[in-house]
Amino acid sequence: MKYVALLSVALATVAAGLLLGPASVPAGEFLRSPIVWQLRLPRVVLAYLVGGALGVTGVALQALVRNPLADPFLLGLSGGAGLGAVVAIALHLPGPWALPLAAFAGAVGAMVLVYRLGLIGGTGGAGGELDPRILLLGGVAVGAFAAAITTALVSLAEAAELRNAFLWLWGGFSAASWTTVLVMLVYAPLPLAVIAAAARPLDLLALGEEPAQYLGADVRRLKQLVYLAASLLTAAAVALSGVIGFVGLIVPHVCRMVWGRLHRTLIPTSFLTGGILLAAADTLARTAVAPRELPVGIVTALIGVPLFAFLLRRWTVS
């Protein structure tokens, strides 16, 4: 059964993440090694959670904007996060959590801005209604705007530290610890539950907003809740691990090819698949060029593209 296969692969990637790494841990010390339990395990778990969040967000957004090319980072959140991070560094904000908090604040700021823009184009009813096409356009615009301000700040202020902020933005799980895992475990369930509850209405939304309404979906509230949940998940993902593209775009397509379109199955399988992809990518990033480490975003693309091409060929032939 496909589900059994998925779960086995999931467990296998966890094992690989624990066993493999640039540091060699002798078998005898394995159970006591802080490298395994304080670094590798939280890192694998965080990669799972972030990958899962990105996968689910990709599914939700592609349904919301009715566009198979939608990706969580089209909403302008990465631009906002980058700006927040750069501001935090430029102002020398104190504390070890200043960077992720500022990035999160920046991402949420971008979300609010895009949301307001999205209301402008909406049609009648009491107050505005979100127009998903405007959401996309607004996201691209806000992201570009934030990126421009960020670049300006970097070029005007003390160069070296701020340029290093961009390294962070390229994504990675170096900052994984049980603390960050806990944050994600506490934070993620609510937006995930919102999206899960929207599974059936999202099926209907594929027919168009008007038909979906006639089939019983409260389209106006659906758009608001799904957009907010998706943005909040993405904001957390960016704050904790930078911008890791490709996962949110490809995982929904892979899962649709294997499991079909219904969101009831698509959402949990995308969560697992996204987690597997990112955890495997992180393990590879750590071990492929040891002792050096690759940025995770490169590895996800290197794994994801061939996988996608393979599945595309197999499933379009049938």
Add this chain to the structure above:
Amino acid sequence: MRRWAHRTHLAGLLACIATACGTGHRAPPSGGITVTDDAGRTITLARPARRIVSLLPSFTELLFAMGAGDRLVGRTAWCDYPPAALSVSNVGDGMPPNIEAVAARGPDLVVLYRSAQNAPAAAQLERLGIPVVVLDLNQLTDLGHAARILGRLTDRKQSADSLARVMDSAAAQPPAPSTHSLVFIVWDNPPIIIGAGSYLDRLAALAGARNVFHDIGSPSAQVSIETIAARDPDFVAVLSDSATLPSFAARPEWRVVRAVRHGRFLLLPGRLFGRPSPRVARAVRELRNRLNGEGGAP
């Protein structure tokens, strides 16, 4: 008044451009100085440079050390050693150089650090007819070489050469027997460390410290925290001008590294350690003192 200054400035620039258009392919005058810089360019001066703008703190220090400090008419905002340098006009932070500010000082020589970012600046200054000498300064061995070239351009050959000999011998010292190990951390997220390709690695060896990432050939590289933890350095060295520990010291994932757990940090001031400096001997001493726990001046 301001309009006058602008007009004069503009006239000056136009004059420079006019001369530049004519300076294309003249044969070097006899008695002039000709050197080849690190970018393979040929610099020809009719007479020793008298109005120099230095765009790197180490070049400023070198010029002062060889007795040509009085010829400086421009320096970057970062050039703060020796103290006499502070009285020279500041032409900005130099990365990338502010061409107008540099040209406004009317220099007959600009000393520029070789990097991809500075390449357009070199071309622009050339178009204005201002001689530019582009020099590497990435390794300790570059110091002596730079001193020699600057010595010829300023006709301070003798003092420059003896300065170069001192710095070369300091750089050529055999590594001291290593008493401690360390890791240089440039950035924490993602972790970027210094490898054998950087002068810091050489500095550490001279001071008797083994860089745990000496096996990585490039100047810097991204690694995982677990690699750092597994190699278990005695110290974590960071470039920092403050006395407080870097923010990542408090993060839970870094505490797997023993040196972080025990707070064994080396906070190395940027002025002395940020770039190969003529005071290399002092930098080595400073580092050695700190490694042996004798503290050091911040």
Add this chain to the structure above:
Amino acid sequence: MDRELIVAIRDLTCRYADAPRDALREVSLDIHAGEFHAVLGPNGSGKTTLVRAALGLLRPVAGRAEILGRVASEWSRRDLARVVGVVPQREDNAFPQRVRETVLLGRYPHLSLFGSVRETDRAAVERALVACDVRDLSDRWLWTLSGGEYQRVRLARALAQEPRLLVLDEPTTSLDLRHEMELFELVRELVDTRRLGALMITHHVNLAARFADEVLILADGRAAARGAPAEALTRDTVERVFSWPVAIEPFDGRPQMIPLRQRKDAP
């Protein structure tokens, strides 16, 4: 025979935001179970507005629209979807789907938030597929269907909702003669055998006259005529509303409209 009143619209007046004129003025309409109503009128006469207001998507400026005795805009979308099955004019399916899956979407108003699809749901889908004569197509992909087949599938989806009222917005545009007739026959049959109410917006005056129990002719947002086809479709009314000379000839007890040619030297 006492037929249940499904839709009650009284003196409904609607205006869109920032519009200079009312889209609907004082329109009334009653739809009982087992009645097939057709709404006719030129473009922009307010037909779609009427449907939107009847289904609570548009708040009226004056008058009221009620479904099963409750004000239309007070119905939750979910509850309303269990009573009214709509086949809108346009559908833009973003992702590929099979016939059976798309008809199953009609059961969603009956499914609980996290509950699964039950036997009753599958049975309802089956009945809907059979009633619309698309059961043989149930495993086909939607994009492989002809226009007529696709329309019947959409009707099956609306039927799977097990509604009391069917609303169809210009369901036969771009269908050929056979598929057009089949659709009208199908709606008539559903109304007769299942005691559903039907409200159809259509441009096809003659078919509306043949099949509908009552027609409502709108012009500029007002009701130009309302009643049984024989009464409502008079030559005067049609000529006035559609701005074209016609002749009205009876066929099968129903008036049929024949547009006249304008050119004087026409044979």
